[in-house]
Amino acid sequence: xTMYHDLNTPERILLGPGPSMVEPRVLRAMAHPLLGHLxxxxxxxxxxxxxxLRYVFQTNNELTLPISGTGSASMEATVVxxxxxxxxxLIGVNGYFGxxxxxxxxxxxxxxxxxEKPWGEVITPEEVEKALQKRPAKIVAVVHAETSTGALTPLxxxxxxxxxxGALLLVDCVTSLGGVPVKIDEWDVDIAYSATQKCLSCxxxxxxxxxxxxxxxxxxxxxxxxxxWYLDLTMIEHYWGDERTYHHTAPITMNxxxxxxxRIVQEEGLEKRFARHRENSQMLWQGLEDLGLxxxxxxxxxxxxxxxxxVPEGVDETAIRKSLLTEYNIEIxxxxxxxxxxxxxxxxxxxxxxxxxxxxxxxxxxxLLKQAxxxx
Amino acid sequence: xTMYHDLNTPERILLGPGPSMVEPRVLRAMAHPLLGHLxxxxxxxxxxxxxxLRYVFQTNNELTLPISGTGSASMEATVVxxxxxxxxxLIGVNGYFGxxxxxxxxxxxxxxxxxEKPWGEVITPEEVEKALQKRPAKIVAVVHAETSTGALTPLxxxxxxxxxxGALLLVDCVTSLGGVPVKIDEWDVDIAYSATQKCLSCxxxxxxxxxxxxxxxxxxxxxxxxxxWYLDLTMIEHYWGDERTYHHTAPITMNxxxxxxxRIVQEEGLEKRFARHRENSQMLWQGLEDLGLxxxxxxxxxxxxxxxxxVPEGVDETAIRKSLLTEYNIEIxxxxxxxxxxxxxxxxxxxxxxxxxxxxxxxxxxxLLKQAxxxx
Numbered sequence: 001x002t003m004y005h006d007l008n009t010p011e012r013i014l015l016g017p018g019p020s021m022v023e024p025r026v027l028r029a030m031a032h033p034l035l036g037h038l039x040x041x042x043x044x045x046x047x048x049x050x051x052x053l054r055y056v057f058q059t060n061n062e063l064t065l066p067i068s069g070t071g072s073a074s075m076e077a078t079v080v081x082x083x084x085x086x087x088x089x090l091i092g093v094n095g096y097f098g099x100x101x102x103x104x105x106x107x108x109x110x111x112x113x114x115x116e117k118p119w120g121e122v123i124t125p126e127e128v129e130k131a132l133q134k135r136p137a138k139i140v141a142v143v144h145a146e147t148s149t150g151a152l153t154p155l156x157x158x159x160x161x162x163x164x165x166g167a168l169l170l171v172d173c174v175t176s177l178g179g180v181p182v183k184i185d186e187w188d189v190d191i192a193y194s195a196t197q198k199c200l201s202c203x204x205x206x207x208x209x210x211x212x213x214x215x216x217x218x219x220x221x222x223x224x225x226x227x228x229w230y231l232d233l234t235m236i237e238h239y240w241g242d243e244r245t246y247h248h249t250a251p252i253t254m255n256x257x258x259x260x261x262x263r264i265v266q267e268e269g270l271e272k273r274f275a276r277h278r279e280n281s282q283m284l285w286q287g288l289e290d291l292g293l294x295x296x297x298x299x300x301x302x303x304x305x306x307x308x309x310x311v312p313e314g315v316d317e318t319a320i321r322k323s324l325l326t327e328y329n330i331e332i333x334x335x336x337x338x339x340x341x342x343x344x345x346x347x348x349x350x351x352x353x354x355x356x357x358x359x360x361x362x363x364x365x366x367x368l369l370k371q372a373x374x375x376x
Numbered sequence: 377x378t379m380y381h382d383l384n385t386p387e388r389i390l391l392g393p394g395p396s397m398v399e400p401r402v403l404r405a406m407a408h409p410l411l412g413h414l415x416x417x418x419x420x421x422x423x424x425x426x427x428x429l430r431y432v433f434q435t436n437n438e439l440t441l442p443i444s445g446t447g448s449a450s451m452e453a454t455v456v457x458x459x460x461x462x463x464x465x466l467i468g469v470n471g472y473f474g475x476x477x478x479x480x481x482x483x484x485x486x487x488x489x490x491x492e493k494p495w496g497e498v499i500t501p502e503e504v505e506k507a508l509q510k511r512p513a514k515i516v517a518v519v520h521a522e523t524s525t526g527a528l529t530p531l532x533x534x535x536x537x538x539x540x541x542g543a544l545l546l547v548d549c550v551t552s553l554g555g556v557p558v559k560i561d562e563w564d565v566d567i568a569y570s571a572t573q574k575c576l577s578c579x580x581x582x583x584x585x586x587x588x589x590x591x592x593x594x595x596x597x598x599x600x601x602x603x604x605w606y607l608d609l610t611m612i613e614h615y616w617g618d619e620r621t622y623h624h625t626a627p628i629t630m631n632x633x634x635x636x637x638x639r640i641v642q643e644e645g646l647e648k649r650f651a652r653h654r655e656n657s658q659m660l661w662q663g664l665e666d667l668g669l670x671x672x673x674x675x676x677x678x679x680x681x682x683x684x685x686x687v688p689e690g691v692d693e694t695a696i697r698k699s700l701l702t703e704y705n706i707e708i709x710x711x712x713x714x715x716x717x718x719x720x721x722x723x724x725x726x727x728x729x730x731x732x733x734x735x736x737x738x739x740x741x742x743x744l745l746k747q748a749x750x751x752x
Contacts, residue, residue: 251581
């Protein structure tokens with residue numbers, strides 16, 4: 001019989017597209033003894049998680065909670081609850097996660113209209129308006145912060161345009177929530193989802209989600225049952241609500257972790273947290289430029305929490321990443337899809353966004369690029 | 377702004393239908409710093425989780441892995457991957473979770489044939505055969521250990537009968553895996569799912585699953601795409617397989633926990649673990665009898681990991697549970713569905729199944745029943 005050694009994970013410096021590093025306080029929260037999921041103490045804790053999620057989403061939406069799966073599950077929850085077979089959905093596709101939304105929507109019988117932009121660019125309200133004029137839709141979905149490209153799509157004017165055409169606005173906030181402003185109420189976003197392992201610096205395993213009144217009304221008026229049991233928001237809502245109707249068993253320890261991670265966000269304060277992410281990203285961008293490296297996304301749309309850098313001609317993309325990991329315990333990522341082999345992705349999210357990490361990473365990169373025959 | 381206090385959970389003695397208590401070693405494993413989900417070290421750890429899951433499922437099935445959601449998600453994964461619209465499925469309904477299988481199957485267009493038995497009874501191979509003779513099915517689904525009733529359906533002869541009629545055998549092992557024998561290969565089960573928070577004594581958040589060759593072939597030959605992105609086993613398989621194709625981000629910390637929980641199962645050894653569950657349940661049953669309480673399920677089908685006890689006439693079911701929790705930190709559960717208000721459910725699962733817990737629980741019950749005017 002194989003014997004398995006004690007778990008002994010190194011202290012990785014996680015500067016990829018997520019997971020980010022987890023604050024020691026959050027790690028310790030997970031070592032707490034379990035409560036039953038119907039224990040009054042756990043019910044109190046669930047309410048706190050909801051309140052704290054409303055704070056980071058900047059919303060008063062009652063239906064705000066973490067889906068009991070990763071960010072992909074909360075993404076699917078938004079799609080499957082809103083779409084009924086034959087519904088038109090306009091999806092902004094400017095990266096990998098827009099593609100994924102198209103796949104999900106079509107699995108549920110949605111008729112997908114793709115608003116395509118080159119990877120690294122953003123979707124504008126004008127383009128959305130034009131597309132809706134040509135072909136109306138029930139839902140418009142955009143990715144706020146594309147984790148595959150590092151582009152931040154401005155949303156200030158998106159809700160107005162979408163609602164003018166009678167559609168609902170669905171937003172992916174996976175890599176923005178907790179790192180850059182996400183103003184669900186002010187921007188009039190109808191439904192949005194995120195993940196815990198990005199700018200919230202909690203381990204992966206829960207998918208924060210918020211649903212506004214307009215979207216709830218659409219869900220209430222569905223003609224067909226939601227074709228997905230685990231992600232049926234009507235049942236999940238009654239589990240998280242005062243009725244506490246049994247649905248599934250919430251991942252208790254993960255909720256301990258999320259509560260602690262959100263408490264840390266609240267203690268720092270959103271504005272200070274956004275400023276930290278902004279300032280640190282500027283330090284990174286300056287450093288990359290000094291090394292002669294080029295960021296893919298123009299500065300005005302560049303995401304503070306995730307930066308894509310072009311791999312210089314003649315440099316072995318994977319070899320550099322491997323050396324960073326094995327020699328310096330630093331993780332960054334390569335590109336996905338259209339960007340595969342062409343870019344590195346460097347995340348500065350939540351607890352990972354610290355000056356010491358940036359300085360170390362830049363020094364390591366300088367060394368490795370020199371060894372690869374590239375000097376600034 | 378509301379300030380939230382430090383997490384400070386009491387040491388609950390969890391004797392309900394799950395979650396069970398978590399071993400201190402598992403709690404400590406969750407406090408380890410995170411690895412990236414594509415880190416070679418995490419990939420090695422995933423392989424170990426798969427090997428250890430094969431050990432507890434007693435199977436050589438290559439496709440054995442934890443779904444990144446709770447047990448309900450792994451339940452849905454089995455249903456949605458096997459069923460295509462219009463497929464016939466025979467479901468043994470002798471409790472709450474058989475009902476849930478019916479709901480899930482019908483959401484995916486399955487034509488459900490219910491094999492109903494009163495709550496607390498079991499489904500026999502003879503009954504399954506009779507039902508299949510009347511009306512063939514593509515899939516037969518049974519709940520091995522019904523968490524709502526505490527009945528254990530014998531499976532030794534089920535696979536033979538089901539396969540004779542050309543169907544696939546789908547089994548719910550949520551409350552059996554790690555507590556009573558689950559012999560996937562010997563019993564010729566085609567697909568089975570479980571949860572982590574029962575007899576494996578790991579927090580909830582992952583859903584172990586195993587798929588045999590016959591079921592994989594059915595999945596490969598589907599005419600339609602799986603109408604569920606998050607639970608599409610073909611994609612999940614390539615994420616867990618050597619290709620490591622990105623699908624979602626696995627709940628990393630939860631996998632640390634599951635690995636440690638499974639390592640503890642392996643160290644104890646399955647046979648010794650089953651014997652411990654059996655012996656401790658006998659101590660509980662004897663003690664309940666001495667208190668004048670009646671177990672609902674006849675001894676020959678009674679589940680060691682979960683016991684349902686009839687609430688005596690005139691006793692306030694919820695008041696007793698409340699006193700157990702607030703005065704003695706002991707959690708047990710009430711009944712679900714048909715058993716609501718009529719039974720208590722007492723779990724002795726994994727790390728919760730210890731003599732000191734049973735003795736304490738019985739003493740507390742004796743005290744509380746006396747106070748309620750019931751004396752043995």
